[in-house]
Amino acid sequence: MSATDVVTLDRGNGTSCRIHRFGATVISWMCKNEEHIFVSSKAIFDNKKAIRGGIPIVFPNFGPWECGPQHGFARIRTWQLSQPPTKDSTGNIMATFTLEDTEDTRKMWNHRFKLTYKMTLLEETLQMEFTIENTGTEEFAFTCLLHTYFRVPDVRTVTISSLKGLTYTDKVKDDAKDVEQRDLVSIQENVDRVYIDTPTEHAIGNTAGGKTLLLQKYNLPDTVVWNPWQEKAAAMADLGDDDYVTMVCVEAGAVATPHTLAPSHSFQARQTFVVSA
Numbered sequence: 001m002s003a004t005d006v007v008t009l010d011r012g013n014g015t016s017c018r019i020h021r022f023g024a025t026v027i028s029w030m031c032k033n034e035e036h037i038f039v040s041s042k043a044i045f046d047n048k049k050a051i052r053g054g055i056p057i058v059f060p061n062f063g064p065w066e067c068g069p070q071h072g073f074a075r076i077r078t079w080q081l082s083q084p085p086t087k088d089s090t091g092n093i094m095a096t097f098t099l100e101d102t103e104d105t106r107k108m109w110n111h112r113f114k115l116t117y118k119m120t121l122l123e124e125t126l127q128m129e130f131t132i133e134n135t136g137t138e139e140f141a142f143t144c145l146l147h148t149y150f151r152v153p154d155v156r157t158v159t160i161s162s163l164k165g166l167t168y169t170d171k172v173k174d175d176a177k178d179v180e181q182r183d184l185v186s187i188q189e190n191v192d193r194v195y196i197d198t199p200t201e202h203a204i205g206n207t208a209g210g211k212t213l214l215l216q217k218y219n220l221p222d223t224v225v226w227n228p229w230q231e232k233a234a235a236m237a238d239l240g241d242d243d244y245v246t247m248v249c250v251e252a253g254a255v256a257t258p259h260t261l262a263p264s265h266s267f268q269a270r271q272t273f274v275v276s277a
């Protein structure tokens, strides 16, 4: 991994964010010396395979895709650093990455687009603003998601709020639909669920350092919760056998129904992490 592959935002005081230009994948968010992002002990950084961990960007398709690789191509392309790290008057640091269609993306999916991904590092907050522009002459439909791997001491003690009463698709049970009954969702087995029309904020308990993280989202109406658990983790070459214990994916996305974007129109979404307590 060469230095030019990774962009660092550093506020000092043990607070920084590192973004790999491959996939514009956030690979670290340190807040007061606590790392909140999980990256697999066996992650491959060959600029070919999606980085296992961090915050991969899923576009133009969440899940298996008839046009190309699962979860689309955004996470397996090198993005441009269009705005290098810049500090504003309040000490917040921001950087912007962009990705536009190319001949090879058009071979898979014949549409013109520009993605813009703006990271802002605040004192105890990380904000990600994601914009999809249709720069072509035809409308297109897409799904998208920020596939966050949170680093946790033990996934079995993690709690996720604000899912009670919501319908979810259970990908572990052949996409069976069900309704969440629990006030706080915990994970004690392989979980792969797409919760539909979720609230704009989840509190994730017992994350790194025992902290509660708030995941706040705008225009990302669905929430995916995933952990491969022991058996599936062991079958993944780029995930350490025991890595599943120290990770949990809570993913903000617009995935339940495709979103249609007209020419010259934009889709804007945001995800913010706040260290709450």
Ligand code: TA6
Binding pocket: 050, 063, 070, 071, 147, 171, 192, 224, 226, 249, 251
């Ligand atoms: O977000 C959950 C999920 O869709 C799971 O079904 C699992 O496939 C995970 O993404 C990882 O997918 P990947 O293509 O990165 O191995």
